[in-house]
Amino acid sequence: MREKRFSLTLGVLFLLLGIMVLISLNMGVVQIAPLDVLKTLIGNGTERQKLVLLDFRLPSMFLALFVGAGLGVSGAILQGITQNDLADPGILGINTGAGFAVIIYIFFFQQSMAMVSGIGIYILPVFAIVGAFAAALIVYALAWKKGVNPIRLILVGIGVNAGFSAALIIFQVKMNPQDFNQALVWLAGDLWMGSWNLVFAVVPVVICLIGWTIYKSKTLNIMNLGDAMSMGLGVRVEKERRAFLLIAVGLAGLCVAAGGGIAFLGLVAPHVARRIVGPKHERMVPVAALIGAMFLVMADTIGKNIIAPAEIPVGIVVSIISTPYFVYLLMKTQ
Amino acid sequence: MEDKKQTERTELDGLAGKQWRAGMIFIGTSVLLVIAMALSISVGVTDIDFKTVWESVFAFVPESTNHQVIRELRLPRALAAALVGAFLAVSGAIMQGLTRNPLASPSIMGVTHGAAFALILAIVFFPAISNIGMTFAAFIGAGLGVILVFAVGSFSKGGLTPAKLALAGVAIGGMLSSLSSAISLHFQVAKQMSFWYAGGLTATDWLSVEILLVAGAIGLTLALFISRSVTILSLGDEVSKGLGQNTLVVKALGVIVVFILTGAAVSMAGTVGFIGLVIPHVARYFVGTDYRLIIPVSAVFGSLLLVISDIGARLVNAPFETPVGAITACIGVPFFLYLARKEGRGEI
Numbered sequence: 001m002r003e004k005r006f007s008l009t010l011g012v013l014f015l016l017l018g019i020m021v022l023i024s025l026n027m028g029v030v031q032i033a034p035l036d037v038l039k040t041l042i043g044n045g046t047e048r049q050k051l052v053l054l055d056f057r058l059p060s061m062f063l064a065l066f067v068g069a070g071l072g073v074s075g076a077i078l079q080g081i082t083q084n085d086l087a088d089p090g091i092l093g094i095n096t097g098a099g100f101a102v103i104i105y106i107f108f109f110q111q112s113m114a115m116v117s118g119i120g121i122y123i124l125p126v127f128a129i130v131g132a133f134a135a136a137l138i139v140y141a142l143a144w145k146k147g148v149n150p151i152r153l154i155l156v157g158i159g160v161n162a163g164f165s166a167a168l169i170i171f172q173v174k175m176n177p178q179d180f181n182q183a184l185v186w187l188a189g190d191l192w193m194g195s196w197n198l199v200f201a202v203v204p205v206v207i208c209l210i211g212w213t214i215y216k217s218k219t220l221n222i223m224n225l226g227d228a229m230s231m232g233l234g235v236r237v238e239k240e241r242r243a244f245l246l247i248a249v250g251l252a253g254l255c256v257a258a259g260g261g262i263a264f265l266g267l268v269a270p271h272v273a274r275r276i277v278g279p280k281h282e283r284m285v286p287v288a289a290l291i292g293a294m295f296l297v298m299a300d301t302i303g304k305n306i307i308a309p310a311e312i313p314v315g316i317v318v319s320i321i322s323t324p325y326f327v328y329l330l331m332k333t334q
Numbered sequence: 335m336e337d338k339k340q341t342e343r344t345e346l347d348g349l350a351g352k353q354w355r356a357g358m359i360f361i362g363t364s365v366l367l368v369i370a371m372a373l374s375i376s377v378g379v380t381d382i383d384f385k386t387v388w389e390s391v392f393a394f395v396p397e398s399t400n401h402q403v404i405r406e407l408r409l410p411r412a413l414a415a416a417l418v419g420a421f422l423a424v425s426g427a428i429m430q431g432l433t434r435n436p437l438a439s440p441s442i443m444g445v446t447h448g449a450a451f452a453l454i455l456a457i458v459f460f461p462a463i464s465n466i467g468m469t470f471a472a473f474i475g476a477g478l479g480v481i482l483v484f485a486v487g488s489f490s491k492g493g494l495t496p497a498k499l500a501l502a503g504v505a506i507g508g509m510l511s512s513l514s515s516a517i518s519l520h521f522q523v524a525k526q527m528s529f530w531y532a533g534g535l536t537a538t539d540w541l542s543v544e545i546l547l548v549a550g551a552i553g554l555t556l557a558l559f560i561s562r563s564v565t566i567l568s569l570g571d572e573v574s575k576g577l578g579q580n581t582l583v584v585k586a587l588g589v590i591v592v593f594i595l596t597g598a599a600v601s602m603a604g605t606v607g608f609i610g611l612v613i614p615h616v617a618r619y620f621v622g623t624d625y626r627l628i629i630p631v632s633a634v635f636g637s638l639l640l641v642i643s644d645i646g647a648r649l650v651n652a653p654f655e656t657p658v659g660a661i662t663a664c665i666g667v668p669f670f671l672y673l674a675r676k677e678g679r680g681e682i
Binding site for chain 2: 086091142143145151152154155156158159160162163165166167169170174263264307310311312313315316317319320323324326327330331332333
């Protein structure tokens with residue numbers, strides 16, 4: 001019965017996501033009706049429709065879907081292994097670390113933000129991941145004091161975040177004004193380079209990592225019971241925790257490479273998922289991925305259309321929508 | 335009986351000793367501050383020697399370019415740096431005393447984001463707004479930021495713990511800055527705003543110094559006036575009530591001080607982080623827990639730190655300016671991490 005209800009929930013979520021994708025694809029400066037969207041996808045559209053849809057909207061749609069899902073799963077893992085409801089790659093400084101690495105890469109190896117192309121597109125995510133890991137390592141090491149206490153982890157995360165932000169400012173000031181503006185927008189979270197190359201560079205890895213997490217999600221359940229209990233149940237806690245942390249940080253790094261520093265999504269998606277299907281990770285993780293994807297597609301659509309022809313970076317829309325929820329959570333948690 | 339008198343006397347001696355020590359520290363730091371300000375006036379795109387600095391103040395020659403540079407640009411800037419540093423440090427001290435929270439400070443509490451948000455609204459809705467009007471808007475915004483963060487922290491279950499306060503600051507700051515970006519993108523005023531963000535102390539003139547002096551006269555006096563009550567309040571609400579204090583009045587006055595001082599500081603200097611967090615701890619390390627001593631010592635320490643940071647901001651990447659907030663963060667972040675390690679126990 002429960003399994004059946006879970007399948008039903010999944011079905012409904014997929015349906016909603018599909019509808020949202022169609023709506024999002026058809027909205028924008030050039031309107032394309034849903035039927036035409038389908039037609040274009042199977043190869044019967046006009047040249048203009050093909051150009052807009054296949055070269056611009058579809059790649060950024062893919063990125064929105066998988067960045068959203070990745071952040072959702074990353075947040076779910078972090079919340080699971082730290083047993084802390086307020087953990088999120090943005091708050092822990094992982095996003096800013098990745099952003100810092102990307103800015104360094106652009107500053108030293110590329111002439112400008114707009115010129116990242118060719119092989120650079122494949123190197124960029126590598127830099128982002130390295131930055132994410134460096135940040136995670138710093139946070140983890142500084143929070144370590146005979147074990148890692150969740151609150152210390154978050155406080156240290158906030159501090160490291162501030163440090164990276166200050167370092168970012170120094171580099172940004174040295175950039176030319178145009179790049180500076182672009183960097184600012186990108187750091188706020190923006191699916192700026194919606195190119196197929198980036199999709200190919202990022203999406204397969206994200207899918208693998210999410211798949212692995214769902215496969216291992218039962219371990220996450222046990223770890224959520226606390227260290228002593230999970231050791232009693234035969235889980236090698238430290239080893240598993242490190243593995244999960246690697247996955248979560250890797251996902252966050254990839255998402256930053258593709259979508260900039262989108263904050264709070266990794267925090268909110270797991271909470272909504274928990275509301276819908278309860279705390280069991282084998283259900284919660286896939287639902288968090290779906291919710292994350294849905295949320296980001298929605299935010300992207302709003303950002304692109306609400307003040308058209310100007311665009312609001314998607315990260316800004318996400319944080320305007322989700323901070324009230326975060327504040328609510330904060331006030332509720334003991 | 336004898337014993338009791340004895341301990342009383344040593345306690346009194348202890349207090350007098352502390353006051354004496356605090357006085358020495360205050361005077362010593364003030365001397366350093368004057369030297370730092372002289373240095374701040376003399377270094378820059380063109381280095382001007384101390385003799386000229388001295389002459390420009392006490393024997394002004396209007397024809398000399400150097401004298402004019404000093405009078406019109408560098409002197410107000412050095413004064414503003416000293417005042418802003420003092421304001422941030424004192425409001426940090428008051429916040430930490432009132433909340434008994436070691437992480438309380440203007441920089442992590444939505445102040446700058448609140449000020450920026452109000453500035454954006456002012457620019458968008460009153461495009462012809464004067465400089466004084468903008469200052470006033472930043473004032474109100476800074477105050478609102480503090481109040482929002484405090485409110486979220488205080489009304490949550492389990493009260494205002496350090497972690498809660500920090501997280502509330504992150505949340506409210508994120509929210510306000512996102513709203514500001516969205517508004518500035520829509521109305522295309524991002525350029526005007528980035529000037530303010532990166533501004534630091536670059537644009538200070540005598541008018542800013544005058545505004546700061548007025549705010550300082552009111553804010554710092556009020557801070558000293560309530561310092562005794564803050565000391566008692568920092569021992570706990572119950573103690574304070576037991577000793578017959580009206581805690582509500584003290585807290586309200588404290589919030590007003592914070593409002594005036596941070597509002598003025600932020601509207602003049604933009605995002606200068608961590609001074610309000612670090613300095614009160616340093617002051618407490620030297621003079622103990624009495625806010626009558628902490629507040630004046632914090633003020634001079636804060637001035638000294640910001641004047642030096644401002645010199646650093648001009649030298650690190652000369653001839654371009656580095657935002658002074660980045661310099662203070664270099665000092666502040668390690669300190670914040672140290673506090674986080676120390677305080678990060680217990681429940682959220």
